[in-house]
Amino acid sequence: MSPEVVPSSIATANAAALAVEVLEVVYTVRGIDRAVLRGVSFQVAPGEAYGLVGESGCGKSTTAYAAMRYLPRNGKIVGGHVLVNGNDVTGMSTDELRRFRARDASMVYQDPAQAMNPSVRIGNQLIESFTLLGQTKEQGAKSAVEALRRVRIADPERVMDRYPFQLSGGMQQRVVIAMALACDPKLLVLDEPTTGLDATVEAEVLDLVRVLREETNAAVLLIAHNLGIIRSLCDRVGVMYAGRIVEEGPSRQVFDDPQHPYTVGLLRSLPRKGVRKQERPLATIPGILPLIGGDLPTCVFLDRCPLADDLCRTQVPPVVPVGSEGNRFTRCHHVDRIPELVEAPPDVPIGILAPSAANPEVLELTHVSKTFRQRSISIPALVDVDLQLAEGETLGIVGESGSGKSTLAKAILGIESADEGSNVSLDGRQMSASTTSRSTADKRAMQMVFQNPDSALNRSWTVRRILMRTVEKLTGVKGTEANAKVEALAAHLRLTPRHLDLKPRQLSGGLKQRVAIARAFAGDPRIVVCDEPTSALDVSVQAAILNLLADLQAEERTSYVFITHDMGVVRYLADRIAVMYLGRIQEVGPTDDVFNGPNHPYTEALLSAIPSVDGEPTTRIRLQGEIPSPANPPSGCVFHPRCPRAIAGVCEVTEPPLAQVAPGHFMRCHIPIDELATMQRSTAAEAR
Amino acid sequence: MSDPNATNPHSEVVSTPAADELVSLTPAEIGMSGAVILGERQQARRENWRLIRRRPAFIVGVFIVLVWVVCAVFGQSIAPHHAFDEYTTGHLSPRAGYPFGTDEIGRDVLSRVIVGARDVLKVAPLGALLGVLLGVLLGMVMGYLGGWIDLVLSRIVEAFLALPVVLVALLAIATLGSGTWVVISVVAALFTPIVARTVRAAVIAERDLDYVTSAKLRGESSGFIMFREILPNVMGPIIVELTVRIGYAVFVVATLAFLGAGPQAPSPDWGRQVSDAYNSISAGIWWTTVFPAAAIASLVIAVNLIADSVQSVLEGS
Structure with a gap:
């Protein structure tokens, strides 16, 4: 690992609000130091927003925490410096650090509920942020109201009296931002600030951050896995991979014209620009992220790069300036060959079954309602839903939390019995409302892929046992015959035989989801309900899973009910889309009609x-x-x-x-x- | 080695573009999916098992327990004197030949302590095991089935927990007699509700996970889901509970013996010995009480040392 100096792009280290210089961080795991950041350098000017992107495990959050010296106990900075407003954070004593965090820099985390004390009223928490700065209680109270106004909370006096749990997620995040801004920080670090929020609420919070940035002139460091958020909010972006920034530049330029193989791969694996499954499969990035602390003597992306050759294996890639403005660079030996990657023809399209009226209808829902009862209050989660699903068709269900998407899935599968008068019919025959009273054939016809494979796979069973049991239970075959079927199924899902004897925790997230999909397909189902199957996965893995689902559908003529909040994903995969709000279908129609x-x-x-x-x-x-x-x-x-x-x-x-x-x-x-x-x-x- | 390709060290990690993310799965890479630190935790757990065996508390605990197990197994054959023979007339304080002294009718206290290990080491683990088994059964039913079954059973469990231990034990002995199986049953009955509560909480955390939903979707029975799907995932707390309960059981068995249940005179059972001898403490004859009491304490402490180590490993210290 040779420390190198990166051309400073916008400002010199002294003028920058945040300057990270060749930062190296290790985590000590069982006595061994493992490198997480391998010489990260970047600068953020006052009033500028800088985004860090990359898949999980690449070091984005570690960089953010290191900038605040908030590393976990086993993490330590072993090289380089972090300068905030010219002061070296890396060398501060405990006292200096406390003053620094109180006055110069603030951080906003993903989950606002955890950033607040649940048993203290909002007002008192906010006032505390001001009294810490030396204000009296009265001044603090005045400042707190002002702070809430600043984050566009309409009725600050009333909100001050509330407890955190009485506010919605979006409001909570606003309050947390208000607290973060209390000290007028020079640096505001946002770590996935909207990941837990619904799309419409997320949009509001992002608008707020945009406005506040201009008002306060603070430097913003934004960590997000959603590239769209980075683009809409950040002036410049750094693309991280395995603890190093591999490409940096103005976000518009980087996303429109990527100059590093990893950035290209990341962007190509996203379902974007309205691409549909009929047109082409999504590109994937082969391989997986190297282990932290792994030995990466030359290019960090070497193992997964389609351009890698002997030069890449023997020499550290140089920092190559891009364009003539001096504000962009990439770290690659083969910048000249990037266009090959961008223009690389996508894999051959899979023979997607064209949905047509001629396809027989498999599932029909008429007047499906579900009312939950809590004490004496009845909560209608689904109200009079009518839907049809044809053979080989994908019906996308979108909507924000509380819209009834998941309840709909459960009602279809009989996990929650729909109300009296609801009708769920398979091939024109009404099924029992509850799974337990359905016939084996009905159970076999409908299976589910869950959002979180860690929860969906029994962690003490091997993959083989999980699949065996499902095959035996649903198809009735036993013993060696069932085993043969399991092996065929695994091969079909591109799982190798040695994966079969592993337990879920020994598999990566993408592999786990593959096993979960294999289980859903074990009984040759007619319908598979997918509940956010890729939202827990990184984009390159998501691409592989979406391709797999499209592939399986083309071969097996399976119908999907695909629940998601990701509009890009649903546009790629779904033939028709139903939009839900408060348990009601507001709109349903062919994907293009709904989008256009x-x-x-x-x-x-x-x-x-x-x-x-x-x-x-x-x-x-x-x-x-x-x-x-x-x-x-x-x-x-x-x-x-x-x-x-x-x-x-x-x-x-x-x-x-x-x-x-x-x-x-x-x-x-x-x-x-x-x-x-x-x-x-x-x-x-x-x-x- | 006729085929050189068969042992190609790289054959395991060669990547093919078609196989996208599922190419390599060496143990080192396994820990590296998703969040860095979370993935590492899996490996750390395995390492912890190796660490526990180097823990002083664990080693000391195991050593003491092993000493008592040897005493229980070999009993009279390793004791210096016969446990029931009278060697002296009246008390003798500890001295050469009789390091723990002799009791009021001249029996060797050391030999009696050695021989007396058998009763408690038989009864306490059996009682604890039975209590844990019943507790698991009850907790599983309460946690998994939930609803009014859970409501009713929970109230009964709470009522039972509210009763004073000694009172229950005395009542049982008074009505059922003082045989070994009565003692075992009393220990089991005392522990069942406590274990049931722990297991119930663990099961409730598992019940709503998607693998249970998935099992329902393929038509598994409740029994299968409880004991084949969920049980393996709650074994951690159950094992912790078992080790902790064995420690308490030693204490309860000794208490019951002191109160008159279980082995009767002239049995050298530790609780019995304390019960027989404690009156003479006021006369300055301490050794007949202190040594069997210390034996009880050492076993309880040893089991607890082991339990602590097991708990810190299984629940992440």
């Missing part, structure tokens, strides 16, 4: 809330208020209190029916489709 519009105002808002890595001009529709509680839904159209297009006197009175607006395209809206189309065209024109 005219679409339901809620769909429109949902789409415009998503920051895109491509930076296309998106309309900016921001929803007001919070998602209402399903226990107490608004009158009329349940979306009306947040709908920017609501018609006064109509929408709050009667609930619109789910009406057909185009062939196969249904919408629950009072506004006539032509009018909606005109409105949406003019909004889009304004945005441009």
